Amino acid sequence: MKVVRFTLEGSMNSFRIPQTSVYQLTYLAPTKTQIVGMLSSIMGKDETDYYDLLRKLNVGIIPKTIDSLFTDYWTFRKLKSSKRAKGGRAVLRREKLYKTIYIIYVAAEDTLISEIVNSLKIPKRIPSLGLDDELVLIKNVKEIKMEKEEKNVVHSIFRFEEGMVFIPKISAILGMQIFPPRIVTTNLEFDNNVIPRKPINFVQIVEFAGMYCELGSEKILYVDQEENCNVDML
Known part of the structure; x- marks a missing residue:
């Protein structure tokens, strides 16, 4: 299968977990919907094209480096003021990631690969x-x-299935920040026929950084021979 592999480096980023509001938690890596959103933007496409790309693209993500995770405080203007929010303003806490590096894999049809x-x-x-x-x-x-x-070793964020067993292994260099595996829920698609749009096709994923995982049983993965990495494409 033809795949585009590239690296994303960020200074400060936050990938909000939707279920959080006043204290906004972040995923450790961008989700498929966010990667496709970025691709849609740099390709010069509009919102309709974005939903089309979500169906056509498969995405694999390897978090290579996360220097640290911290909390930022934001003030924002509210439509209605309250006793706790004087002057119509309130404070929002938001988790942010500092100095991140991700390896991204995108699979698609040949003509679309060239455009990407x-x-x-x-x-x-x-x-x-x-x-x-x-x-x-x-x-x-x-x-x-x-x-x-x-394969029974996976280096990317991967889909979690009920009863799955996985053992984390450290792959980071000395002094690098380690983020142990955790299971979180994300969506892979949206129903854009309603306003506001509705997230659908929820899945559980295992995310981590500076590590890889050994699985209790073999799983079908895509193999990057050059980087010696096994990738789950969502």
């Missing part, structure tokens, strides 16, 4: 993840071929 590669090399809009001011650098863009194989 061109946009990654010469973006039509400024690449950002999370919020508009959370910019990222795109590096090491390359077309590769990946084949499916049954």
Whole structure:
């Protein structure tokens, strides 16, 4: 299968877990919907094209480096003032990630792959993840071929299935921050026929950084021979 592999580097980013509001928690890595959102933007496409790309693209994500996680405080204007929010303002706490590096894999049809590669090399809009001011650098863009194989070691964020057993293994260099595996819920699609749009196709994923996981049984994964990585494509 033809795949585009590239690296994303961010200074400060936040990938909000939707179920959180006043204290907004972050995923450890951008989700498929956010990666496709960035691709839609740099390809110069509109919102309708975004939903189409969500159905056509498969995405794999390897968090290589997260320097640290911290909490930022925001003030925002409210429509209605209250006793706790004088002057119509309130405070929001938001988790943010500092100095992140992700390896991203995107699989699609050949014609679409070419368009994605061109946009990654010469973006039509400024690449950002999370919020508009959370910019990222795109590096090491390359077309590769990946084949499916049954493996019991996975290096990317992967889909969790009931009863699955996995053992984390450290792969980080000395002094690098480690983020142990955790299971979180994310969505892979939206129903855009309603207003506001409705998230659908929820799945549980295992995310981590500076590690890889040994599985209790073999799983069909895509193999990157060059990087010696096994990737789950969502």
